[in-house]
Amino acid sequence: MIEFDPAVIEAIINISAYVAAGLAMIAGLGPGVGMGYAAGQATEAVRRQPEARGPIITTMLLGQVVSASTSIYSLIVALYFVFAIS
Numbered sequence: 001m002i003e004f005d006p007a008v009i010e011a012i013i014n015i016s017a018y019v020a021a022g023l024a025m026i027a028g029l030g031p032g033v034g035m036g037y038a039a040g041q042a043t044e045a046v047r048r049q050p051e052a053r054g055p056i057i058t059t060m061l062l063g064q065v066v067s068a069s070t071s072i073y074s075l076i077v078a079l080y081f082v083f084a085i086s
């Protein structure tokens with residue numbers, strides 16, 4: 001069996017935590033793209049039907065809030081990996 005120095009084990013754990021934090025932040029990419037697309041579509045809808053501006057914007061913002069929760073969760077997981085494990 002291979003025995004490692006405790007400093008090496010700690011370095012491996014820290015490196016793994018940083019890699020995991022980076023991978024967790026990739027989860028923020030999808031919601032960002034989706035929210036941009038939704039805003040563009042809402043802008044188009046308002047341009048076509050200006051009288052429906054209120055309901056369109058309300059629906060868009062509600063969807064963006066739900067979508068942003070995924071990014072917030074991935075940020076919390078990444079921060080946990082960086083600060084709690086290190």
